[in-house]
Every structure is written in structure tokens, then in C-alpha cells.
Amino acid sequence: MAPPLRLAALLVVVVAVFASAARADLVISRADRKVDLTSHIVRVLTSLKVENAGSEPVSKVLLAFPNIQAKNLAAIRAFGTEGKVKGLSSILPIEIVEPSGVPPELTFFSASLHKPLTKGKILHLDVLTVFTHFLQPFPEEITQADSQLVVFQDSSHYLSPYPVKVQTLSIRLPGGRVESYTKYGNTKLVDSELKYGPYEDVLPFSYNPIIVHFENNNPFAVAKELIREIEISHWGNVQITEHYNIVHGGARLKGEFSCRLDYQSRPYARGVSSFRHLIARLPARAHSIYYRDEIGNISTSHLWSDSKKTQLEIEPRFPLFGGWQTTFTIGYGLPLQDFVFSADGKRFLNITFGSPMEEILIEKLIVKVVLPEGSKDIDVSAPFPTNQWQEVKYSHLDIAGRPVLVLEKPDVIPEHNLHFQVYYKFNNISLLIEPMMLITGFFLLFVACIAYMHTDMSISKNSPSYLAKLQWDEVQATVQQIQGIFHQCLAVHDKLETSLHDLSRSGDAKSCKAARKAADAQFKELAKELKPLLLSVQSSPQSYQIWPKLEDLVAKEREMQEKLMARHATVVDSVEKKQRGQDIENRISSQQQKIAALRQEVESLLEYLSEI
Amino acid sequence: MFSQAAKAISSPVPVEWYPTLAVVMVSVGLMLTASFFIYEATTSRRNRSLAKEIVTASIASVFLGFGSLFVLLASGVYV
Numbered sequence: 001m002a003p004p005l006r007l008a009a010l011l012v013v014v015v016a017v018f019a020s021a022a023r024a025d026l027v028i029s030r031a032d033r034k035v036d037l038t039s040h041i042v043r044v045l046t047s048l049k050v051e052n053a054g055s056e057p058v059s060k061v062l063l064a065f066p067n068i069q070a071k072n073l074a075a076i077r078a079f080g081t082e083g084k085v086k087g088l089s090s091i092l093p094i095e096i097v098e099p100s101g102v103p104p105e106l107t108f109f110s111a112s113l114h115k116p117l118t119k120g121k122i123l124h125l126d127v128l129t130v131f132t133h134f135l136q137p138f139p140e141e142i143t144q145a146d147s148q149l150v151v152f153q154d155s156s157h158y159l160s161p162y163p164v165k166v167q168t169l170s171i172r173l174p175g176g177r178v179e180s181y182t183k184y185g186n187t188k189l190v191d192s193e194l195k196y197g198p199y200e201d202v203l204p205f206s207y208n209p210i211i212v213h214f215e216n217n218n219p220f221a222v223a224k225e226l227i228r229e230i231e232i233s234h235w236g237n238v239q240i241t242e243h244y245n246i247v248h249g250g251a252r253l254k255g256e257f258s259c260r261l262d263y264q265s266r267p268y269a270r271g272v273s274s275f276r277h278l279i280a281r282l283p284a285r286a287h288s289i290y291y292r293d294e295i296g297n298i299s300t301s302h303l304w305s306d307s308k309k310t311q312l313e314i315e316p317r318f319p320l321f322g323g324w325q326t327t328f329t330i331g332y333g334l335p336l337q338d339f340v341f342s343a344d345g346k347r348f349l350n351i352t353f354g355s356p357m358e359e360i361l362i363e364k365l366i367v368k369v370v371l372p373e374g375s376k377d378i379d380v381s382a383p384f385p386t387n388q389w390q391e392v393k394y395s396h397l398d399i400a401g402r403p404v405l406v407l408e409k410p411d412v413i414p415e416h417n418l419h420f421q422v423y424y425k426f427n428n429i430s431l432l433i434e435p436m437m438l439i440t441g442f443f444l445l446f447v448a449c450i451a452y453m454h455t456d457m458s459i460s461k462n463s464p465s466y467l468a469k470l471q472w473d474e475v476q477a478t479v480q481q482i483q484g485i486f487h488q489c490l491a492v493h494d495k496l497e498t499s500l501h502d503l504s505r506s507g508d509a510k511s512c513k514a515a516r517k518a519a520d521a522q523f524k525e526l527a528k529e530l531k532p533l534l535l536s537v538q539s540s541p542q543s544y545q546i547w548p549k550l551e552d553l554v555a556k557e558r559e560m561q562e563k564l565m566a567r568h569a570t571v572v573d574s575v576e577k578k579q580r581g582q583d584i585e586n587r588i589s590s591q592q593q594k595i596a597a598l599r600q601e602v603e604s605l606l607e608y609l610s611e612i
Numbered sequence: 613m614f615s616q617a618a619k620a621i622s623s624p625v626p627v628e629w630y631p632t633l634a635v636v637m638v639s640v641g642l643m644l645t646a647s648f649f650i651y652e653a654t655t656s657r658r659n660r661s662l663a664k665e666i667v668t669a670s671i672a673s674v675f676l677g678f679g680s681l682f683v684l685l686a687s688g689v690y691v
Contacts, residue, residue, distance in 0.1 A: 233690035236623030288688050333688070335627070341618035348618075396684070396691045431624060434691045439677030442641075446648065446669030453652050453660070477658035 025054025026061065029122070031158040031167040037212075038174040039359045040220040040249065041074075041413050042134040046158065048125040050117070057116035062099065062161050063109045063127060064205070069154075070107035074361075075130040075415045078111040082123050089126065090114065102161075106205075130415050132361050137251035138213065142322065144258065148251045148273040149179055150216045156184060156196040157206040164206075168197035176215040184208070219275035222249035223362040224325070226355055226412075231370040231395070231402075234431055238334040242355065246316070247325035248275065249361070257321065276319040280356040282310040282332055289332040293317070298328065312356075346377070346423050353382065353407075354417040362412040369405045369422045373398055374430035378405055382420040385409075397434045471542045478537050479546060479609055485530050486606055489557060492522050493599070496564055500571055509576050516568050523561055530554075546612065553605040560598040567591045627685075634682035641675030648672055 030049040035042065052058055065073065079089035097110040117123050135150040142148060158167050171194040181187070181194055188195045194212060227243040250273060282289070284307060291301045291314050300315035316326045339351050349369060355362055370393050371378065380388060387408040392401035405422055458466050499515035502508070537543045537550060567588050574584045625633065648668045652660075684691055 231690075234621070234623065235685050235690050236625075236627040237690040239690060333690070337620040337622040340621045342621050343618040347621060396689060428624065435677050435681045438680050439673050442673035442676045442680075443670060446645075446673055449649075449652065450662070450665050450669065454657070454662075473657055476656040480656055480659050 025052060025056060025058055026117075026162045027051045027053045028158075028160060028162050028164045029166065031160070031164050033158060033167070033169045035152075035154070035169070035171045037135065037152055037171060037214070037216065039218050040132075040135055040216070040222075041359060041361055042131040042152070044129045044131070046127040046129070048123075048127065050123040050125055050162075052117045052119055052121055052123075055119050057118045059113050059116040061111045061113065061123070061125060062097070063094075063111065064102075064106050064159050064161055065109070065129075066159065066207075067105055067107055069131060069134070072131045072133050073129060074132045074411045074413045075128070076109060077128045077415075079126045079128075080111065080113060080123055082113075082115075082117065082121060089124070092125075106159075108161075128415075130413050132411055132413060133249075135216065137322070140251055141254040142251045142273060143255045144253060144271055144274075144321070146251075146273065147177070147215045148217055148220075148322070149177075149213060150250075152212045152214070154210055155207045156182070156210045157199060157202050157208040159205065159207055161204050163204050164202045165200065167199050167202060168195070170195045171212060173212070173214050174216050174218055176217070179213040179215070181212045181214075182210040184210075216250075217272045219278070219320075219359070220248055220250035220322075221275065221278060221320075221357065221360045222247050223355065223357075223360055223365075225364045225366070226362045227366045227368065228355070229368045229370060230349070230351060232336070232340060232349060232372055234336065234340075234372050234426065234428070236336045238336055238339050238349070238351070239331065240334065241329060241331040243327070243329050244355075244357075245325065245327045246278075246320070246360075248320040248322050250322045252323040253321035271319060271321070274319040274321045277313055277315045278360070279358045280312040280314065280330065281358065282312055282356050283334055283338065284308055284310060285335050285338065286310040286332040287334075289330070291328065291330045293326075293328040345425070347426055348421045348423045350419050350421050352417045353409075353420050354412050354414065356417075359414060363410060365409050365412040367407040367409075368393075369407075370395070371403050371405070371422070371424050372426060372430065373400060373402045373433065375403050375424040375426045377423070377425045378403060379423040380405060380407065380420065381423070382407065383418045384416065397437055399433070399437075468542060471540055475537055475540050475542045475546065476612070478533050478540075479550075479612065482530065482533050482537070482550065483606060483609055485526050485533070486553065486557060486602070489523070489526055489561070490599075490602070492519050492526075493560070493564055495519060496568055500568065503571065503575060504581070507575060509572050512568075512572050512575075516565070516572070520565070546609070549605060549608060553602065553609070556598055556602050556605065560595060560602060563591055563595050563598065567595065630682050630686035634679060634686045637675050637679030637682060639679075641672055641677075641679045644668060644672035644675060 028048050029051050032047045034045045050061055076094055078092040078094055080092045081089040092111045092113060094109050094111050097108050099108055102108065111125065113123065135152055138149055138151045156169055158164055173192040173194060175192040178189065181189065184196065186197055186199065196210065224245045224247055229241045231239040233239065289303060289312060291298050298317060302313040304311045314330065316328065320326060340347060340349050353367060354365065378390070389406050391404040391406055393404045394401045460466060496515065496519050499512050503512045534550065534554065538547060570588055571584055574587065651668065681691065
């Protein structure tokens with residue numbers, strides 16, 4: 001099997017001098033490239049010192065990439081400062097351009113300067129480029145015991161439309177074995193750092209292919225698809241649910257997998273290319289964190305938290321070898337006040353876009369922002385272009401559904417973990433819709449009970465049992481009224497009693513007499529009320545059981561009334577005649593006992609009636 | 613980017629109060645419900661006052677409604 005040199009060979013053909021007059025004005029006096037190959041996401045930091053050698057001011061700097069690299073380019077960022085020394089740099093806007101007269105095998109990006117670079121001036125330009133799927137596993141299939149070897153291809157010369165005076169390239173490798181690397185003059189491998197250069201006076205579009213073949217056992221975690229759902233509740237929570245479909249994107253496993261013998265006994269010798277855990281850095285104060293899949297909770301997870309972050313380490317159900325995949329869901333809640341703000345009458349969510357997982361490549365990221373029901377005027381501001389559309393989600397206690405803003409972006413890397421904002425309008429009154437629904441629900445339940453108790457559900461309206469029931473209802477209602485009257489009577493008794501107590505303290509016989517008079521009047525009134533009720537009970541055929549008790553009650557009560565009045569009169573008389581307290585006590589003691597006995601009987605009768 | 617004037621939005625009721633509010637409001641609601649049903653069961657059909665029933669029912673449902681909302685919120689179901 002030939003090493004994958006074909007693509008590089010193809011590019012050599014491309015190397016030709018296309019120095020048009022306009023581009024020749026710029027000269028790169030120094031280019032330093034640092035390539036980080038420690039993970040599966042390749043980061044290249046290119047520091048350029050650009051000089052304007054022409055007479056016309058230049059406002060754009062072109063950056064060239066071979067198409068095979070450009071299609072794997074996940075992010076490109078340029079920072080520039082003008083002047084002799086490097087100062088505070090500012091981000092330069094970058095766009096893709098197609099200048100005329102250039103080979104079709106190259107893709108060009110143009111960094112626009114904030115102000116044109118005049119003659120003789122120097123610009124320091126730092127370009128960070130991040131590539132995915134750049135490292136090719138070679139061999140493409142390995143056994144469980146093998147290490148994973150990957151191939152990196154690039155040019156030892158900086159590919160640029162401008163001449164480069166001095167340049168270097170340094171490649172940081174993850175450590176471990178280096179199988180081979182292209183050797184030119186000025187090539188050094190020190191520890192895990194591979195250095196090319198310095199090269200001097202290189203022509204524009206110079207391409208000098210290099211290949212590095214080395215061991216890289218770092219997790220090649222690739223999420224085929226990640227759906228991130230961010231649900232805002234104005235009751236105080238931002239709930240995040242992330243559905244992962246993760247695959248090991250490195251060299252495929254060939255042959256059988258021996259778990260018990262090889263993997264568990266000597267995991268580091270017999271499964272180095274696999275990865276068994278992932279680390280997620282969640283925001284501080286994340287709570288209610290869970291980790292599960294279709295079958296249920298996955299218990300192999302660990303959590304640490306401090307005031308700045310929450311770190312979650314999760315182990316999938318099985319270690320992932322090359323080509324294996326697993327799906328799972330993690331979810332967590334975040335405090336509302338950390339992520340939702342209001343400004344200028346609008347509210348907005350300010351949260352990071354990408355996944356909290358470390359060094360993960362997401363091939364397709366879908367972020368769904370579920371806004372509370374009743375949100376209007378939804379608007380988004382993201383730091384990079386995304387596909388956007390809106391949906392409706394039905395969740396707990398919803399009527400019209402919640403508006404969902406969906407953002408989709410392919411090839412998301414940790415560099416895309418930037419904050420984005422979703423603006424919307426929401427009235428706090430809408431918060432009350434949910435409790436109102438619950439209240440209405442409960443109230444309807446009560447109304448149903450009231451209606452059931454008030455309606456007459458019997459079918460035959462003139463059957464004897466139905467009529468008997470009606471009569472019995474009537475008797476019951478009357479008995480309840482009678483009970484009420486008796487309770488009033490007892491209250492009047494109590495009043496008389498208290499007036500006697502007052503008398504013994506103050507000796508004011510007049511007010512006591514007045515109280516008796518009032519009580520007498522009340523008794524008469526109550527008796528008048530009682531009469532028709534008693535008659536109606538008596539006349540009802542259903543009352544044969546109750547009537548004797550009622551009669552008894554009436555008699556007892558009357559007797560008690562008389563006794564009470566008599567005792568009251570005696571006490572008042574004695575007080576008026578200035579008798580001693582002891583004598584009064586003696587005179588009424590027998591009455592007192594009778595009254596107490598009667599009261600007990602009356603009360604037990606009333607209780608009996610209320611139990612019917 | 614957003615300006616410094618942006619103000620953080622927090623919940624209308626502090627989140628820490630939810631469990632207490634849930635217990636208090638649900639228990640008050642259940643007591644009122646109990647008194648409602650006791651009244652329904654013990655008073656005869658002729659003596660029952662509709663106004664009293666409606667008033668008890670509505671107060672009970674307000675307490676039960678808010679109580680169950682706070683039960684949901686306290687248990688992590690953010691509606």
C-alpha cells in the first residue's frame with residue numbers, strides 16, 4: 001500500500017509563480033508557523049510580518065490554502081497590529097475571495113485591514129487556522145493492541161501569494177513514537193517538536209511537501225450529531241439537554257475485541273487507541289446534572305465543582321475503539337440570572353454555542369433555544385454564520401406552544417464555543433398563565449363536585465323509595481335547623497352564666513337583671529322559630545325514629561331553661577339582700593347539679609341528632 | 613456584544629423558597645378541600661349554600677394551583 005502521497009504530489013504541480021502586479025507590492029519579511037498536532041483537531045498559528053514594498057497603500061492581505069486543506073478548515077481568525085513592535089492586536093474581518101488569474105486548486109481568504117498599509121509600513125498579522133479531519137490514520141485499520149499512527153501532510157514552505165524572506169515551521173507532536181518524517185536541510189526533531197527552517201527568500205506559491213507519520217493515541221472524539229436544547233423558564237432556570245452521537249474517528253479496529261482478557265487486565269498496553277472517558281466543563285452553579293441513554297441512567301460519571309466551573313467526567317457504557325459509536329444524553333440546569341438579561345425593553349439569552357466537551361469535533365451541531373410561551377420578536381446574533389429556522393415545541397402546561405429558535409452549524413470545534421445572543425420580548429404577566437391553568441383545573445374539579453351534589457340523578461321520580469328519600473332529606477334539613485336553634489339556646493345559657501359571674505365580681509344586680517330579661521326575650525323568639533319546624537318534623541312519616549328524641553330534647557331544654565332562670569333569680573335576689581356568698585352557694589348547689597346534668601343530656605342528644 | 617446596562621433577570625420568587633412554598637400552599641389547599649368536602653357531606657341538600665361552596669372551592673383551588681406549581685418547580689420541572 002502506497003503512502004498517501006498522491007494529494008501532495010498533485011499540489012506540487014500547482015506550485016507556479018502567479019505574481020500579478022497588484023499582489024507583488026506586499027512582502028512577508030518573516031513567517032513563523034506553529035502547528036499543534038497533539039489532538040485530532042489541528043491548529044496552526046501563523047505569525048506574519050507583512051511589509052508594503054510598493055508605493056500604493058494596501059488594504060487587504062491574501063491568505064492561500066490548498067483546496068484539500070480549505071475544505072477541512074473549521075475556523076480562521078486573523079489578528080493584526082501595525083507598527084514596528086507587536087502591540088494590542090485587533091480582530092480583522094476575513095472573507096473568502098476568488099482573485100483572477102490564480103490556480104483553481106487554491107482557495108483564497110482575504111483579511112481586510114482596518115486602515116490601509118502605506119508604503120514602507122509593517123503589519124504584524126497572526127492567523128489562527130483550525131482544521132478537522134486533517135490527520136489521516138495510517139494504517140487505516142489496527143488491532144486492539146496496536147497504537148494509532150496518523151499522517152500529517154503540509155508544506156515546509158509557507159504557501160503565500162507573496163514572496164517570503166525568512167520563514168520557519170515548528171510542529172508539536174503528542175510525544176510517543178515518530179515513525180517517519182520528511183527530511184530536508186534544516187530539519188530537526190527535538191523531543192516531540194519537529195522544526196523546519198529557517199528558509200530564506202522563498203518565491204510566492206512555493207510548495208514543498210512534507211509528511212509526518214507519528215503515533216497519536218489521544219481521543220479522536222467526533223460527534224456525528226449533537227442536538228443541544230436550551231430551554232428558558234422564567235421561573236428561574238435554564239435547562240440544557242445535549243443528545244450526543246459520538247464516534248471514535250481514528251483508525252478502525254480490526255480483528256476481535258477481547259474485553260476480559262486484554263482490555264480489563266492491561267488497559268494501557270492493550271487498548272491505547274481507545275478512549276474510555278470524556279470530560280465536560282460545565283458552567284459554574286450547574287445543578288441537577290444527569291447522564292443517561294435509551295436504557296436509562298449510566299452510573300459511571302464523576303463530578304467536581306468549584307466557584308468557577310463544574311467538571312463532569314463521563315464514561316460511556318463501553319470503551320470506544322476506532323469506528324465504534326455510542327449515543328447518550330447529558331442534561332443540567334443553570335441559574336436564570338447568570339444567562340438571561342434585559343436591556344432596552346428586550347430580554348436576551350447570552351450563552352456559549354458549542355459543546356462543553358473537551359476537544360470534540362461536532363460534525364453537525366443543532367442548537368435549539370426554547371423560549372417561554374408568549375415570547376415575541378425573536379432575533380439572534382451569532383459570531384459566525386448559521387442556518388436558522390423556527391419551530392414550536394409543546395411542553396408542560398402549554399397552550400400555544402413555545403417558540404423554538406434552531407441554529408444549525410456543521411464542523412463545530414472548541415474554538416466555536418463563543419457566546420451568542422437570542423433576543424426576545426416577554427411579558428412577566430405571561431408567567432401567571434401556568435398557575436392560572438392549574439387553578440382553573442382544580443376549580444373545575446370542585447365545580448363538578450358541587451354540580452354532582454346538587455343534581456338529582458334518580459331516574460324514576462315517583463317511586464316510593466325516591467319519595468321516601470325526598471322526605472328524609474326534608475326531615476334532615478329541618479333537624480339541622482332545629483339543631484342550630486338549640487345551639488343558639490345553649491349560647492344564651494352561657495350568656496346567663498357569665499352574667500352571674502360578673503355579678504359575683506361587681507355586685508351590679510341591675511345589669512344582671514337586664515341580661516335575664518334579654519335572655520328571656522331570646523328564648524321566646526327561639527321557641528317561636530322552633531314551633532313550625534317541630535310541627536313539620538312531626539308531620540313527616542320519616543321522623544318516627546327521631547321524633548321521640550326531639551321531644552325529649554325539647555323537654556330537657558325547657559326544664560334546663562326554667563332551672564337556669566330560677567337559679568338566676570335566686571342569686572340576684574340573694575345578692576340584693578346582701579347575703580353572704582357562702583349562703584348563696586349553699587342555696588343553689590342542688591340546682592347547679594341538676595343544671596349540669598341536664599346540659600350534659602341535651603348535648604348528648606344534640607350529638608345523637610347530628611350523627612343521623 | 614451587549615452593553616453594560618444589561619440587567620440580569622431572576623425569578624419572581626427566589627428559587628430557594630419553592631420547597632417551603634410548595635409544602636405550605638399544598639397543605640393549606642388540602643385543608644380547605646377537606647373542609648369543602650366535609651361541608652358537602654354533612655349539610656343536607658336543602659341547607660347547602662351555593663355561595664359558601666363556591667367561595668371555599670375557589671380559595672382551595674387558588675392554594676392548590678399555586679401549591680402544585682411550586683411542587684413542580686421545587687422538583688425540577690421548570691414549567
